[in-house]
Amino acid sequence: MVRKTIRNIPQERAFMPVQDPEARAANFDEVALGFDEAAALLESERCLMCPEPACIAGCPVSIDIPGFIEKLLKNDYRGAYDRLTDSTLLPAVCGRVCPQEEQCEGVCAVAVSGGLEPVAIGRLERWLGDKAIAEGWHKSRHIEPARFRVGVVGSGPASMACAADLAKAGCEVTVFEALHAPGGVLRYGIPEFRLPNSVVDAEIGQLETLGVEIKCNTLVGRLFTVEQMLSEMGYDAVFIGAGAGTPKFMDIPGENLNGVLSANELLTRCNLMHAGDFPNYDTPLGLGKRIAVIGAGNTAMDAMRVSLRLGAEEVHCVYRRTELECPARAEELHHAQEEGIAFHWLTSPVELLGDAEGNVRALRCQRMELGEPDESGRRRPVPVEGSEFDFEADTVVYAIGTSPNPILGQTSKIRLNKWGYIETDETLATSLAGVYAGGDIVTGAATVILAMGAGRKAAESIRQYLGIRDSASVY
């Protein structure tokens, strides 16, 4: 085989169709349509098969990227999928939602030393993940039952990954979810046009195939405590993946006006409760015509693009820093701009103004400029004196971050850090013996792949804690 160099690989990325911006702004169908087989093979040709692959180091769960691409190139798709899923539980999800430009693709040699677009690693993963769903591939358990019972709190990506690994290690696993449907943010947060519910359902279905039992409508802490799971309910270990969850507000005047809501509320009403289909579904949304979303992360992008699809005439993003500091995935920002969302950088609200009926009618904003760098290394926005101006909006959505959900802290002796997140050591063990935690409830709001990685790491620690021999090579 000719050794691949930057000169003899396809210079352009393989084509991936995307729904036309104008059409897609009016529907909830997927925006990025994914590769077909020919495109996946063509794109795979672009990988240089680096002897020391930077991409693996860039992936939080160290997926053997050239390894799976090599199998893909040999048309061994099942083999490629198996290699991929040695490290990730959710390829169809992460392939769609990972911030690849900051992780695997951000350090890919094709881009870093070759100056071309990096190998589209995420899109290849998505293609394999979707193929696995279509073909019904899954990894079955090969392990003798370990006769241990593990309880898992929450059903987001951290919990799903932990539950899968423990089930494969022979444990009897029960997942408890407070909402009436499982999946965490994948279900209630990330909208259909980025991550279809059918994909989430398929991944949950995989868990059930592994024998994991999922109990919804179960609020741990209040229905029973974490301590009771160990003492009375007979669980040998517990994993907590409760997510960060609680939305932040700014504490400026007017925040309780009607028409002011968190992005979580908007997205939950829409994604979990189907408010877009009101009154066929009972949950209303009551969205206005001119929407202002405060913040510019993934949550903000989702809230804006959902608003657009639900018939808003104008959608505006108000963000106190610049496009450079915008924390959303590059692809989402790009898609949002294409769909016609207006961005107001270096702008921050100081007050929300209402009408006589108590509905929001405008934001009073202030212009900002960038000052000295702050702890995060980003230049701190500072208000420009006397720059206030009013900006009309009949719906104002907060997407400025989350704080930890308080329920487990209220109901358990588990140790929290000073910000209210669960404290763990490097094995993800908490202050309670046999109780492990991971994902957003430990790190604060992060990413799907980091949550999944934490779930797997905790599963490994739980295996050791329970004395189950290392079985990673067996399945």
Next chain:
Amino acid sequence: DIVSSDFPIVTRTDFSDTTFLLEILHPAMAKAAKPGQFVIVMVNEHGERIPLTIADFDRQRGTITLVIQAVGKSSREMQAECRVGGTLFGMVGPMGIPSHVSDAKKVICVGGGLGVAPIFPQARAFKENGAYVIGVVGFRSANLIFWEHKFRSVCDEFIICTDDGSAGLKGLVTQGIEGAIAEHGDIDEVVAIGPPIMMRACAEATRPHKIKTMVSLNPIMVDGTGMCGGCRVRVGGRIKFACVDGPDFDGHAVDFDDLMQRLKRYRPQEQQSLEQWDENCRRLQMAPADAAGHGSK
């Protein structure tokens, strides 16, 4: 099986044409529930998540009791569809911080409208704690009264107020409170549950006497787990999430105007939803009132 995945309805009682009781089998919840907590219920897959106070729980029978006022689409649909032998699509709880049952020696427990049932477990808890309990409950008229003997069994004094004077005291619950305060100089605490306007009136009635007054707030909720912020209320000038920071708060610190304003947020949609539902019922030649009649025992 410690947690049920469906929620069988084992008893239904209709107190009037708008108020009805459902007893639901859920042994784990019956075991965990404490006064002041609530559940979130979904009637069917298309339904809303509606918060309802746990009006009673029976650890032996493994049940919890809800008392519901049919006011809009979802609650009327419950009235029409929930029958003994049927199940709810979803029910999660107990939610919220349990009421702090203080060591108060003499308390007034006040319930009005949809707050009559939920005040009962609180009155009982105070009684079990050795307090002298004065119950004050308000109804529009005598034919709507329910649970009188239940209340009498846990109250040292029990005052019924009716708007039209057809039973008990003619007037509002605040008159009952004022009467009780005048008679007993040593009330330690008042607990009031009902519509916001009533709770505000109760808080105003006790404010001059500086009697600690706890209220149970009922803003619009979605998840009930602290994840959406839809239930935010203003207490002492600060934003609180009623589902995880409450639902009980100091009535003298609550901004009731804010609460009432926010409860109006979905008026047009609530109206639309109800109209469409009525229309569907008519089309099925099944007026809601009849449907309710079928459901009762």
